[in-house]
Amino acid sequence: MDNEPRQRVDPAGRSPLHYAALEDDPGAIARLLAEGALPDVVDRPGFTPLHLAAQEFAHTAAASLLDAGARVDAENVFGNTPLWVAVFNSKGRGELIGLLRSHAADPLHVNASGQTPVGLARLIGNYDVVQYFQDIPE
Template identity: 40%
Template sequence: MNEFNESLDANVSSTDREHRTALHYAAMDGDVEAVDQLIEAGSNVNAADDGGYTPLHFAAQYLRSEVITLLIAHGASLEAEDRWGNTPLWRATFSTTEDGAAVMILLQAGADPLHANRSGNSPISLARKIANYPTARLFAHLP
């Protein structure tokens, strides 16, 4: 991510052909330092690409817990929807194969586990259908 560090004077709102910003890629890569610098330089934490993915969607999908925490602290929307209606919590639930840290961070921050996507599936229903046991237990206390 050094290329981002060297070019912070450039327009942080610049996008590629999919309308992704440098912040999208830094979040995807889990580069906490680059994410922090891009936010400080004015990058929009809620910028959506052509698929509706925000940096938080990518951080959640790739289970980048530190980046998730940083984005939330700077106002990233917990309920932003991609083109299929999936929220960052839905993406984290779908991707989780470990201890569920990313899911827990999003839940503790107030992400809605009942927010259904366009197919009618919520993070809680997804966890109960396909997630591994450690992920499903994160939702056990919910109706």
């Protein structure tokens, strides 16, 4: 899906903005956005740059994308939002979870498997991820 004008994409449908997010490179993100990149461009499985920033816990990239208007609750083909991806990859770290929640990410967004970010946090046993959702009743 090439929905990013004037930008090249690789065979997976990833644009330079996706890779800048993966590398936590706010300078490249700013340049690409100034050149017309769309903050919500999706690759073939529907991952936006914000999903990839959440995957890599790339806080600076995520903040840059959110400031540029990236949709905080964009869904990939699995129905997962960037918050779900951040919870899954957090290893107990909460900075990115907090950033997404401060931008109104929905902790109760149900994915294609019927799971929510807060539900996933409650299932993770080897890290205390649920601490970032203390305000959500069980």
